[in-house]
Amino acid sequence: xxxMLGSPRQACDGITRRETLKVGALxxxxxxxxxxxxxxxxxxxSVNSRPGKAKSVILLYLLGGAATQDMWDLKPDAPxxxxxxxxxxxxxxxxxxxxxxxxxxSRWMNKAAVIxxxxxxxxxxxxxxxxxxxxxxxPDQHPRDTNPPSMGSVCEFLKDRESEFPDYIYMPCWLxxxxxxxxxxxxAGFLGKRFDPLMTQCKPFGEKGVVAAPGKGGIVYGxxxxxxxxxxxxxxxxxxNSRHTLMRQFDDRMRKIESIPAQSFERHQQRSMSLLTSSAxxxxxxxxxxxxxxxxxxxxxxxxHSTLIARRMVEAGVxxxxxxxxxxxxxxxxxxDAWDTHSNNYPILxxxxxxxxxxxxxxxxxxxxxxxxxxxxxxxxxxxxxTPRVNGNGGRDHWTFCYSVMMAGAGIKGGSxxxxxxAQAAYVKDNPVSTxxxxxxxxxxxxIDPDTTVPDRTGRPVPISNGGVPIREILA
Numbered sequence: 248x249x250x251m252l253g254s255p256r257q258a259c260d261g262i263t264r265r266e267t268l269k270v271g272a273l274x275x276x277x278x279x280x281x282x283x284x285x286x287x288x289x290x291x292x293s294v295n296s297r298p299g300k301a302k303s304v305i306l307l308y309l310l311g312g313a314a315t316q317d318m319w320d321l322k323p324d325a326p327x328x329x330x331x332x333x334x335x336x337x338x339x340x341x342x343x344x345x346x347x348x349x350x351x352x353s354r355w356m357n358k359a360a361v362i363x364x365x366x367x368x369x370x371x372x373x374x375x376x377x378x379x380x381x382x383x384x385x386p387d388q389h390p391r392d393t394n395p396p397s398m399g400s401v402c403e404f405l406k407d408r409e410s411e412f413p414d415y416i417y418m419p420c421w422l423x424x425x426x427x428x429x430x431x432x433x434x435a436g437f438l439g440k441r442f443d444p445l446m447t448q449c450k451p452f453g454e455k456g457v458v459a460a461p462g463k464g465g466i467v468y469g470x471x472x473x474x475x476x477x478x479x480x481x482x483x484x485x486x487x488n489s490r491h492t493l494m495r496q497f498d499d500r501m502r503k504i505e506s507i508p509a510q511s512f513e514r515h516q517q518r519s520m521s522l523l524t525s526s527a528x529x530x531x532x533x534x535x536x537x538x539x540x541x542x543x544x545x546x547x548x549x550x551x552h553s554t555l556i557a558r559r560m561v562e563a564g565v566x567x568x569x570x571x572x573x574x575x576x577x578x579x580x581x582x583x584d585a586w587d588t589h590s591n592n593y594p595i596l597x598x599x600x601x602x603x604x605x606x607x608x609x610x611x612x613x614x615x616x617x618x619x620x621x622x623x624x625x626x627x628x629x630x631x632x633x634t635p636r637v638n639g640n641g642g643r644d645h646w647t648f649c650y651s652v653m654m655a656g657a658g659i660k661g662g663s664x665x666x667x668x669x670a671q672a673a674y675v676k677d678n679p680v681s682t683x684x685x686x687x688x689x690x691x692x693x694x695i696d697p698d699t700t701v702p703d704r705t706g707r708p709v710p711i712s713n714g715g716v717p718i719r720e721i722l723a
Contacts, residue, residue, distance in 0.1 A: 299694020364666025658692030683715030
């Protein structure tokens with residue numbers, strides 16, 4: 248089957264109109280991206296093709312590096328100072344045990360897989376590996392136009408349907424906002440900013456009288472919000488359209504002066520217009536009329552509210568939704584540590600893990616009740632893990648050499664454990680997994696061939712998974 252650029256829809260001859268148009272357009276990008284070369288690449292990449300079980304992905308991203316040896320890979324026989332203070336408990340799958348801080352999650356292990364041997368050497372707090380499978384150390388952690396695209400941006404690039412909603416939504420704020428530091432990872436990189444996610448903004452706040460401090464933790468409240476989606480009282484749709492027409496005339500003139508590609512302007516304008524005029528999009532972000540019992544189940548925090556909206560997004564057909572549990576100590580001084588527990592690891596996790604547990608359980612229950620679990624992949628991961636040994640401040644430090652990722656729902660063989668760490672959860676013992684393998688597995692669940700190529704800034708075809716291979720042992 249001919250599926251250039253991974254488009255899942257085809258005509259009777261196996262080629263979509265969109266693919267045909269892309270072949271013509273991409274030939275202009277460089278000599279390497281020609282029809283003969285695309286055909287040659289297609290013939291060599293059928294090994295990773297498979298029907299997708301998932302229509303959508305919800306990625307729950309724990310920024311800072313969650314201590315997964317205190318979550319899904321406990322070592323009760325390790326020496327004191329290394330083994331977790333938490334106790335392993337049985338789950339609904341015989342032989343699989345997880346932390347006693349995650350009792351609700353233990354009831355969903357028959358729908359989940361834990362990968363216990365993830366590792367990379369691309370540097371601490373580098374988010375590019377987890378979002379794009381790109382394990383090359385960077386000079387700093389800022390986003391660059393030369394970076395490879397994130398999984399969500401690839402989904403947006405491959406979008407071949409008309410919808411009021413984009414195919415990639417990122418909540419509750421841009422990655423690193425809570426530290427006043429924009430981090431690379433979730434962007435479109437060399438595909439162009441027009442394939443960046445729709446990012447919400449937020450105004451987080453904490454409990455009254457609680458000031459963030461290292462090793463203290465904090466509960467973050469608030470709501471993800473769409474920027475500029477409310478029209479002024481005197482602004483009718485006709486007036487808005489007139490202004491949009493005038494704006495396009497100015498933009499056409501500016502493009503001739505500045506030689507800026509037209510599609511970059513047009514995509515942002517179309518998305519802004521869609522948000523301004525779409526009642527469906529605005530309604531999906533409005534929780535004011537939601538059942539109070541459901542809000543309680545998700546937990547009335549910024550993370551809980553964002554996760555509930557993520558469920559609404561996949562119900563509306565959005566392909567990739569990211570919810571980040573960020574650190575908030577820069578502009579708002581609410582939660583200094585989040586998952587970056589250099590001190591007081593256990594007191595902080597005793598606060599955060601039950602809330603993650605509650606929100607995850609609500610999400611899984613909600614998806615199941617709405618018959619969405621069989622078509623939604625839920626992923627929990629961080630950019631790295633934590634050291635096996637607890638330091639003098641009672642914390643765990645940065646560690647990229649071995650940590651865990653959990654996947655659940657559509658496309659996953661429930662009750663699975665893949666890979667193993669050593670006796671101290673320090674290094675990989677069996678079946679090492681790269682971040683590119685994680686990305687390839689997510690693509691495979693979506694029915695996107697991980698060997699699919701997209702053009703970089705010179706037109707050179709680059710595989711979207713950066714050499715990753717799906718973990719077939721956990722795929723349904």
